[in-house]
Amino acid sequence: MHNDAIIPFFSSGLQSESWQKQLTQGIKSKKQLLDYLELENSSIYAEIDASELFPTVVPLTFANKIKKTTPDDPLLLQVLASEREFIQAEGFVEDPLSEQTPQQNSSLHPLLHKYESRVLIVLTAACAINCRYCFRRHFPYRDYIPGQKGIDNIIHYLHKHPSVNEVILSGGEPLLVDDHYLSGLLKALCQQTEISRIRIHSRMLSVLPARITPTLHQLFATLPVPVILVTHINHGQEIDAELIKKFKELKSSNLTLLNQSVLLKDINDKSEVLVELSESLFKAGILPYYLHQLDAVAGAAHFNVTDSKARKLLKIMLEKLPGFLVPKLVREVSGFSSKIPLDLGIEPQNIKN
């Protein structure tokens, strides 16, 4: 099962905000995307559309960052439903992190308790953008949407597990919920549990900057626990002047801003692209946090970068950047209680002075 097209599931019913209107006006088919980018004469136009495997969803704010008439644009390749998704590559499966198996899948939907001190709440059933490499592209989201009862269950669960000090909101896209819903949830978590921080994993802010509303600022600024916002930006071309302005505004809400990227073939698997991404993130007030090796999800094998190439790229980043701008190169492995750093194989005796 795949996630559906964009729906702000937890709207409070108040009048739609501009970001919600922008969502409804986004691109919803491969043809629409390629027409918009003036790629009617490109060979990719004739390729079989893989949107039936995972719907095409691209907000115009993201599409506007893609260079027109450029079939190999690194932002386009992240969202283009390619016929290569039909290839059944060995080792690439629907649930690469075993999140849907009984031992990982808490009976307390929508909560995943994979790490001892952290729980993850799958907050929404959809995304503002559908990234073709997404490891949850087959995730049965509808089983995980929390209603009020689900939230009560989460709070009850946290009372019974005092070792949990951090709640992570993930998705889908957690910031598809409106500010009213988000405010109620976060305040309930802060007031009724002992958690000491909240982390939000969101691609929304970079693909739809209008989501950074004054109410969202206010909420983050007034919560009694620190908020860590982990953005998901894979290429420096995603960071434009508007985004820099928005993130600088957000910083004034006392947030910690981190970024995670996925290493993707033909998109960001060049050292100069990764170095430029780190520099651009820093200009936007965001620190690089993780560079993920691809999760082996069915339909995404064409994005895979070998471990050996990934290590080489990171070594070059270490040479070219200060340490605080070098993300950790990691892989997530089903059943492990943390992400696994890829050993770079650098021995002290091999370091040249």
Ligand code: SF4
């Ligand atoms: S925004 Fe995140 S969860 Fe949504 S499709 Fe992209 S990678 Fe997957």
